[in-house]
Amino acid sequence: MDRESSRCSAPKYLSGHCGGTTRVGVLIGGVAAGACLMISVVMMCCFIRRRSHLRTRNRTRRRLCEATGISIPIYPYEEMEKATMNFSDKRRLGTGAYGTVYSGKLPNDEWVAIKRMIHRSDTDNIEQVMNEIKLLSSVSHQNLVRLLGCSIENGEQILVFEFMPNGTLSQHLQRERGNGLAWPVRLTIATETAQAIAYLHSAINPPIYHRDIKSSNILLDYNYKSKVADFGLSRLGMVESSHISTAPQGTPGYLDPQYHQTFHLSDKSDVYSFGVVLVEIITALKAVDFSRPQNDVNLASLAVDRIGKGCLDKIIDPFLMPRQDDWTFSSLHKVAELAFRCLAFHSDMRPSMVEVAAELEQIRLSKYVSLGGNLKASSETSSCSSSSDISEKPLNLMVKKFELDGRGIYDSVNSLDSEKDRSPNSVEDSWLSEESSPSSNSLLGHVIQ
Structure with missing residues (x-):
């Protein structure tokens, strides 16, 4: 009986051991299956999410294409x-x-x-x-x-x-970046900026009015080349009309006072704003500064008063004063006179941006004429590192003739012969500097037909 009992008990022991092994195997198999299921679910979710994002980008691309007629890269x-x-x-x-x-x-x-x-x-x-x-x-x-x-x-x-690694013109004028810009560099930036705005006004059909020209929207690349930015407020003009009607928007200190009063936006509104930028370039003063005396808070009014009285030297950036030679002195006053005309209260008295760009280029080129036609860079160098690598080669826009929307060839330099000796127009002192109310009309409805 003992032998039979042992025979019977052995299978019971072995049976229990095998049962435990089976349960462990089943458990491991269940975990593996669960892990596989979870991985499958995660992969499926990732796939669905990726498909969803792809659909979103495709919808965005179609929406952009339908709204603007332009297809551009869409980034996740x-x-x-x-x-x-x-x-x-x-x-x-x-x-x-x-x-x-x-x-x-x-x-x-x-x-x-x-x-x-x-x-x-x-x-x-x-x-x-x-x-x-x-x-x-x-x-x-x-x-x-x-x-x-x-x-x-x-x-x-x-x-x-x-990417514009050298920041904005405003940052350099306010010494937030670098130690200051030499006058030839400032004049080149002004000329390039004027050319860009002239292109928007005269080489595009219908023309584009930027509406927010200011020194903080003028960016500088690796070589301090000017790049006009921020077109969020820009509007398409109408070629059959001298202006369009819209509620004034823009930055206080740069806003055309006549546009503020009449709600008539035209290319001359950008001319006024650019006139403020020219004064900033000359003076390195802020467009609006409440630390100045009450009558001088607004830079446009301050400049018109000083230039009109022949007191430009009182507001020239002190950084430029020790570096003045005959050409610098002469060109500073010519640019100031041009700024004075850009800031005329009545828009009809302001020059066009094509004329402004041409005149600035002529002033720039006069440096090389005064050097006997030698187009090599002047031996004069800037004391600041931010100006040392700037090329001063003449720009192409004004040396060459260019077409403007099929309306004939405009010779920028020669067209200035009749403007050369014109004295500044008188400028009224009235100014509205409070921030304008936002337009009730959507920009998209006016710009995107």
């Missing part, structure tokens, strides 16, 4: 986050009324400027993005900032531009 929002270190303050380049601009590095190691629009409750936000995309995609000029793409998903509106 995650790529924008990664490029800017999750929109870190360390990458922030500046903040304006409609958005914040960050420096960003794309996966291909290209540095770009990423403009993240500010969230607003109305529809103006997306319309301004569409407006800027429409305008920047329809123009091509070496002195206009290039739009590289956009990202419109996750409730965000983001524009991607070429």
Whole structure:
């Protein structure tokens, strides 16, 4: 019986052991199956999410194409986050009324400027993005900032531009970057900027009115070449009319006072704003500064008063004074006279931007004429590092003749012969500097037909 009992008990022991092994095997198999299922679910979610993002980008691309007629690269929002270190303050380049601009590095190691629009409750936000995309995609000029793409998903509106490593003209004039710009560099920047605006006014049909020309919207590339930026407020003009009617928008200190009074926007509104920029370039003073005496808060009024009284020397940037030679002294006063005419209260008394660009180029070229026609760079060098690498070769726009919308050939330099000795027009002192109310009409409805 003992032998039979042992025979019977052995299978029971072995049976229990085998049962435990089976349970462990089943458990491991269940875990593996569960893991496979989870992986499958995660992969499926990733696939669905990727498909969703792809559909969103395709919808965005179609929407942009339908609205603007232009197809531009669409960047994933995650790529924008990664490029800017999750929109870190360390990458922030500046903040304006409609958005914040960050420096960003794309996966291909290209540095770009990423403009993240500010969230607003109305529809103006997306319309301004569409407006800027429409305008920047329809123009091509070496002195206009290039739009590289956009990202419109996750409730965000983001524009991607070429990167301008040397900041804005305003930052250099206010000594926020560098130690100051030499006069030849400032004059070159002014000339290039004027050429870009002249292109918008005269080489585009219908013309484009920028509406926000200011020193902080003039960017500088690696070689301090001027690039006009921020087309969020820009409008298409009408070739059959001298102006369009719209509620004034712009930056206090740069806003055309006649436009503010009459709501009539024209190319001469940009001329006025550029006149303020010219005065900034000469004086390195802010367009609006409440630390100045009450009558001098507005730079345009201050400049008109001093230039009109022949007291320009009292407001010239002290940085330029020790560096004045005969040509610098003469060209400073010529640019001041031009600024004076740009700031005329009545728009009909202001020159066109084509005339302004031509006159600035003629002033620039006069330096080489005074050197006996030698086009090599002057031995004069800037004491600041930010100016040392600037090429002073004559620009092409004014040396060559160029067509303007088939309306004939404009010889920029020769056309100035009759303007050369003209004295400044009188300028009225009235000025409205309060911030204008926003337009009740959407930009998209006017710009995108």
